[in-house]
Amino acid sequence: MTNADRTRTRSDWSAVRLHVVTGKGGTGKTTVAGALALALAAGGARHGERRVLLVEVEGRQGVAQLFDTPPAPYEERRVAVTPDGGEVWALAIDAEQALLEYLDMFYKLGPAARALRRFGAIDFATTVAPGIRDVLLTGKTCEAVRRRAAPDAGRGADHDRVFHYDAVVMDAPPTGRITRFLAVNSEVSGLARVGPIRNQADAVMRVLTSAQTAVHFVTLLEEMPVQETLDSIAELRDAGLPAGGVIVNQARPVVLPEDRLKKAAEPGGLDLAELADGLRPVGLADPDVVAALAQLGSEHARRVLLESGQRDLLAESGAPMYELPQLADGIDRVGLDTLAAELRRQGAA
Template identity: 70%
Template sequence: MTTADSAAAKDWPGVRLHVVTGKGGTGKTTVAGALALALAGRGASRRRASGPARTPRVLLVEVEGRQGLAQLFDSPPLPYEERRVATVPGGGEVWALAIDPEQALLEYLDMFYKLGAAAKALKRFGAIDFATTVAPGIRDVLLTGKTCEAVRRRAREEGRTFHYDAVVMDAPPTGRITRFLNVNSEVSGLARVGPIHNQAEAVMRVLTSAQTAVHFATLLEEMPVQETLDGIKDLRAAGLPVGGIMVNQARDVVLTDAQLKRAATEGVDRVELSAGLAEVNLDRPPIVDALSALATEHAQRVLLELDQRESLSDCDAPIYELPLLNEGVDRVGLDRLATSLRDQGAA
């Protein structure tokens, strides 16, 4: 699909909250960062019919306290405030927020109960840690609640409806995502009425609406793929909106099916390989042996990935493939991933 084609075929019209989950080690934070850059670059060069161009603004939220976003964008540790971490060609902006449950609870207590200084006293006595430990569901309500507030926040400047055009959440891993997002069930035994209950209801209205999509980052390996399939099943059973599958570190297939099967089972033709290497004076036995082994390993890996890709295709969700970055993940690599997502219609 070309960039021009994808501009008219965006897969998530109306979605403003993109939740990214995935098994540990699949590059979930990298995928979330690339998606935020892709969304910030969406329509950055277009002009409004009635005035100057409006700069897309995207918020990237972290909820696990790992400071993964700061590392990804090579910035100092993020405080509990929204900070711009990147711009894209055309002027689009990516802002980031590392949500701290303790700070979110202080903000919540001041907002709903007007505790002010009293809330800080609770912090000194350890009451806040106690509350979020005994009732972990409250912690998830605070994290998702802060995110949903950013989604709903109205703009003050002319030409915008919302302060952020989109919000991307770097969410907990696949095994915990349904419980994390299904905040109503988590707090039902704690608060059936009152501000906490109302907050959970407001959060669920956003999370179960058409403006939310939960995307899965995965590798083409058996365990991540199985967790992705299980996670999608659990989300659908809970009535939460499934987004797309982001296959990270996808490798280009350079051999035909016949060549792959032969290389995986019988190895490569060593005579043919040696003859090709002789043209560049590299037909020495150790080199031939090493390249032959690499070809067999590559073929076996690609065949495994083809099987896993087929398993993913059965779950009725769009699949996007992000290229393997051999040189590592830096801003150049993130921009490459963002371009790939835009070209495939994910943003």
Template identity: 60%
Template sequence: MRLHVVSGKGGTGKTTVAAALALALAEEGRRTLLVEVEGRQGIAQLFETEALPYEERRIAVAPGGGEVFALAIDAEQALLDYLQMFYKLGGAGRALRKLGAIDFATTIAPGLRDVLLTGKACEAVRRRRRSGGYVYDAVVMDAPPTGRVTRFLGVNDEVAGLARVGPVHKQAQSVMRVLKSPETAVHLVTLLEEMPVQETVDGVAELRAAGLPVGSVVVNTVRPALLDETALADAARDPEAVAQALATAGLGAARGAAGGTPTKAVRALVAPLLEQAREHAARLELEGAERAEVAALGLPVRELPLLAEGVDLAGLYLLAEELRKQWTE
């Protein structure tokens, strides 16, 4: 696969996953391009760099010497590129920009913006060196959320149907050949919560119905299981044993008491701790049900851990290493 499209419900961390995947795919001297299409500059924030211009710029070096480049696609500039490529407008294209014709065109034909964005990404996928090899080993697109991604990716089918002949028709067909090829995969990011999982299930169905290739599901921010049901049941049956265990571990043992006798204050902690443990166990049960929904999709599932300190640049590299391990299993 050479084009990895990453989508997911808002708030699931799809931009973080896209960035980590680009790093993971850049191992051992490979080159990847990370593409942003929504103009949020989320990639720049993750890599702690200045706002990305409309040009491909190296933003990170992966373990093993690989490189990650990034591109924030600007629809207006992409339209100028398109006009120059097919119609050789030159200075006339710049004049159109000054007159506001480009804003007018993308406003009256909203689908045109998506055509330009997907077209630019696919051009990067197909681009070759003079020696014949690809410029980028992989392209990762931080795509729109799950509710919009199928229409976003399928807009070229609509355009090809409207424009039966000419360069617009050829360009739309060319883009769809890339998007529907075995070299492309749409990965969906979710959390183990009801709404994100349901949106993932719906998104997979929509993508399949549109003939777009679904890759894998990435379950983000997975919390560790601290207690199993047996441990919780044992603790609930004998709260005094919990108090004793806390004292033995050095929490509030009575001064000078043999064997770490728990104090009154420690015993007072037991009930709130058990309540938290019950809440944790209930959450694990709900997460288990959502995990089963994800597994039922029949797709490869990758899981990324919750980073307690949040996702900074170091955390991004940790997530990339985790993805790299799971992608090669």
């Protein structure tokens, strides 16, 4: 039984402050990341106003499109407020800007770094050496996780805010490269024996390998994304990185018992005469209509059984599972709130 079958009274990830969301392309990764950010920001009536940062690292401005806001510059901007006062902020991390920030922070090269940018050196470093880019993206994200709140940042009398953000959600690269993306700092740490680069890499890995972090996998109940999810979970665990939950997106409700589904899936498994009798009161007993509906019913039954098998494979991973419904009206703020409420109900936030 998945978490979708019951309501949770607390989050499965209450100790987690960095939620990394990955998934095969086309599974709705960015949508789920946005919904998770909203879910984590909610609950302010009980816990004080919550503030969540949603980080984008792939340069697609997908978060801006999701929340129907202008393309985000390299700064943290509020993009949504929950009914109980929680806030979702967004940051589209630009690797060039992050490198300039890094050089100024650790080497005090602010003006010199800007001169390097004019000569194209910054663009060269972040484009030709993808590992450097990943170091900067993960480093900036972990800085937001560790950032302490200002002394007057607690906006409610009962909210003793320790960190600037209560949680950070990263809309991360796809499953095919998530492990290498997150583990890149361990490679840098091995190359740089001493100095600020080594210290920064170690600090990032301490966050990414700790109980503060969980990597969640978004999938559809289809063979390719499910297999890629299972492979990535195993790879992540082998690398010592914390696998989180599996979020099944666009799940179809199962309305018939398995024996009825199996019968309907068989060729000629549906009794056309019985089906016609059931449709006659609504004026749909025409033989051609009955035959077409029977074919659709058989196809649906086969699809549901296939999805059930994929669900069983995911369950074997041992990761907590959550299911989000397919929304008939598409994704807008109402749809995001619906998905966020489901994630909270099932204990994912």
